[in-house]
Amino acid sequence: MALDSKVPKGSIKDKWTDYKNHIDLVNPANKRHIDVIVVGTGLAGGSAAATLAELGYNVKAFAYQDSPRRAHSIAAQGGINAAKNYQGDGDSTYRLFYDTVKGGDYRSREANVYRLAEVSTNIIDQCVAQGVPFARDYGGLLDNRSFGGVLVSRTFYAKGQTGQQLLLGAYSAMNRQIARGKIEMFNRHEMLDVVIVDGKARGIIARNLITGEIERHSAHAVVVGSGGYGNVYFLSTNAMGSNATAAWKIHKKGAYFANPCYTQIHPTCIPRSGDYQSKLTLMSESLRNDGRIWVPKNMEDVMAIREGRKKPTDLSEDERDYYLERRYPAFGNLVPRDVASRAAKERCDAGYGVNATGEAVYLDFASAFERYGREQAKIHNITNPSDEKIYELGQAIVEAKYGNLFQMYEKIIDQNPYETPMMIYPAVHYTMGGVWVDYNLMTTIPGCYCIGEANFSDHGANRLGASALMQGLADGYFVLPYTIGDYLSTDIRTGKISTDSKEFEEAEKEVTERINFFVNNKGTKSVDYFHKKLGKVMWDKAGMSRNAQGLTEAMAEIKAIREEFWKDVSVPGTANEMNPELEKAGRVADFLELGELFAKDALMREESCGGHFREESAELDGPQKGEAKRNDEDFAFVAAWEYKGEPADAVLHKEELEFKDIELKQRSYK
């Protein structure tokens, strides 16, 4: 099948408006007869479910947690972008569009990104109307901060809990529709397959996680907003339950999976401490607004710090290497994430890591305390303030901005980050790859849509900070509700979809057999054993830097782990009860397939772009020496993979990317 991105004709500025003016609509009376399933209640799924229900469709929403409010979006800290230009610093729709395409290293679809930038301002208006308590300045207007990779302040935030507040906004909109009976909410339910009838997505098979019951649910369209697959690495900043199952199941039924190798390794996370580690914790990127990143200049100091003979605060300014400021004077500590992560790895690989594992760098707030302290002293007319006073005043400002993050850090590391610099190291955070969708957000299965982090999204090969929340809400509030109407307009006479068909029966049978296999297998190793093993291969061979040999090995190793898994996995308990090990087994089985496709995709892409760094493709000399080298000649395409059984047999389909409104350039943050 040839890939058709369905991008409307016309100039980039008019595409979305023209499109909306010409699509078919479903009249309100008919919407009542149309059912839509939404899998996932994060920012993407939650906002979609609420909006579709407001429009009049009957929505069935699913989440594996006990409440829509607990979807992983809740954990987003730093903020959400919008081209409001409230700061008057030169922001515009075009600039947000440009920054996102450039930040994504020119591997995203222009028309989608432009639309995202265009609706971004509506998101903020909508959220404020819902009562989302964004941070405000003393004049009562909305405050902004800046994030990596851009030169304007366009990030809206609610302390360090922006995702929480936005999700609670979408959740409240859902609650209103649940109360009206327009959304039927299925908490503690996991989608385990999609059902396709006459070539169209017409329902899902879900497991009730309390009773273990397998249920059939039908609808006229299925929307998957199930989040990213970062947990393929076992350790990531994702929630423990974040998984790829829903996305992978639709892939196996015909939805192409795009750019699986585009993963974001976030530069500012708390370093790992031991083998028992179950997850990694992000320290929001917003901290890079005020924190400076460094390692000691001299090896003796590194050793002294590791052995506890010296403290970081003992080192003078010129004994420190602020390596981002040194290498990238224009953007300094605010370079995009992929660049910052690789730079940290470079220093740590060279031996300058500051903790026992050698995998940590400092994030230091001392200059921020001082800068804010002096400012405050002026504001409060304190003449000749002492150093302590300045520090105290500055600390209060930093606490107001990032208090919860500092507290989180202290609880985990048991060190006070107001007194000593934080230690950070990159960790897996976000997946730009995902299910391929066209301009309408429809997958290659008719009637099956994919939104939020689960789709291959608008972020190309690297996502800018504060843009995932924007994309999730744009998809759910403002894009999907239009585009799905165009599709559903042909379904107004279809009537209820029966769940008694052989298609539902077969899908249910497949799901049940797999569950029965797990509980009867009686192997000798836990699910986590395999998950950790997979994670290690992924991190070592498909992590921050990749090469052909490592990736080839990774494919073989993952296949071997998968085979061992199916022979020897142990899942205690039964199928007909709450059984968390069984849930994990199903998810890890899917990760074990996805991981191999990931490595295959990374092996195919013989260029470096964004988060995907191929050691074979770096600048050898000139001012950009050592930086990633893109190859637009051969790789300016989206790699969409078609499922053919074994992941190694997946077939590649290319969506060539055209850049009409932005000139392709080497990304430079120097």
Place this chain on the structure above:
Amino acid sequence: MNLTLKIWRQKDSKAKGQMVDYKVTDISEHMSFLEMMDVLNEQLVNSGEEPVAFDHDCREGICGMCSMYINGEAHGPDRGVTTCQLHMRMFKDGDTITIEPFRAAAFPVIKDLVVDRMAFERIQQAGGYISVNTSGNTQDANSIPISKHAADEAMDAATCIGCGACVASCKNSSAMLFVGAKVSQYALLPQGQVEAVDRVKNMVAQMDLEGFGNCTNTGACEVECPKGISLENIARMNREYLSATLKG
């Protein structure tokens, strides 16, 4: 360190539960409490036994899934943290730790340490929202200035994670802190005014219907709340409720 764990095991909502003793060894003080539970569960799986079911997801104190009652305290001995943020450095070698689910008539046990908090959902559905549709032509976000103070206060109330520790800590199993936080968030913002009267009445009515107890001002909820939601929110809800009932 080596520890003895006394854990509530209950097969399902109908079964009768009991405390069961387990031993774990070589626990690092840097582990989180749930990582310690992972060690126990790995041990159980390896010996073919059913692991202990418990709710958790984000493991960074924000989703509100985790809900253990540890040594007689919701979320355990540390302050301002959820169970997932509790670290083993709070315990010492040789300790015996008692682990139970959050208990309340309105939170029935589903299995082991997992409880059903749907009552919270229904309270939110009764009025925890502002009735505004997604249209794309809502007024500009900066058209209503909101004082920084009000915005910050609303934000403080809005940080409630819906965990239920307040209910579990209260001898009356009252949900006033949770409901007070939600009512307060909207009461403090101009957007929330239009529906203020109905909201507080409906949410309180639903809370009573769910079988949560009365508030007798013991303040235990505030002490155990991992997000520092203050009693001021209960007072504000009471004022809102009173004025709503006076308005009829």
